[in-house]
Amino acid sequence: MTRLFEILFPKYIWRIKTTEKKIYLTFDDGPIPEVTEWVLEQLALFNAKATFFCVGENILKHPEIFEKIVNLGHSVANHTQNHLKGWKTETELYLDNFHLCESSIVSIKKEKSNLFRPPYGQLKRKQASEILKTHKIWMWSVLTKDYDANFNEGRCLENAIKKTGNGSIVLFHDSLKAQKNLKYVLPKYLEHFSKKGYRFEIMEL
Ligand SMILES: [Zn+2]
Known part of the structure; x- marks a missing residue:
């Protein structure tokens, strides 16, 4: 099913077209010691990238x-320096x-990233057109x-499983706000699939 914003913003990548059983997990807003290291351990248990x-x-x-993420073979990408809201920022x-x-x-990886995700999914057209010159924009x-701490863990898991299919790009957060749901959902989600x-997988560019 193609959603409205996928039609409105065709230059952004919303999913990967594939018939293979591949899922693209993404974690936004880290790295932080309280959550990111735990995420790395969970991923390792399932040989997940x-x-x-x-x-x-x-x-x-x-x-x-950050170095650990890179050394473990995961992909690192740009989410702005200070998590800015695109619509509110010049x-x-x-x-x-x-x-x-x-x-x-x-400064750490010695190599540029080529993927960008705008915080809050917000981006003005001019911001997008500049960034698209060097980066793919992944939604x-x-x-x-x-x-959403008010979102029950069980429903969070159920919803994530129901919406995932071949080539899905799945948005999680390695943040303090997300840790209650994430710590419940991620191990079960990884096991289920x-x-x-x-x-x-990570996207090969
Ligand atoms: Zn974010």
Whole structure:
């Protein structure tokens, strides 16, 4: 099923077209010690790879965790330096912040990222057109709502499982706000789809 915003924003990537049992897990807003290291352990148990959309200021605060993500073979990507809201931020300022995050990534990984996800999914057209010159913009097809502490863990899991299919891009958060739901949902989610023969992959670009 194609949703309205996929038609409105065709230049963004909302899912990966594939007939293979592949799922693309993504974790936004880290890295932070309280959650990210736990996520890495869970992924390792299922031999799963994921893409981490990192906030630059968190990379600078926790470089050792960022390095660990990279060394374990996961993909790291740009989520702005300070988690800015695109619609409320002047384009020049927004792009500066995007580049700052890129510098934070390069300071440790020694290599640029080529993926970007706008915080809150917000991006003005001008911001998008500039970023698209160097980066692919990854959105998501499965919003787990892990960040919503009022959303019951069981329903969060059920919803995530129901909405996932071949080539889904699944949005989780390695953040304090999400940890209650994430710590319940992620192990069960990984187990559920592993048993069904799915693999968790990063996008080869
Ligand atoms: Zn975010």
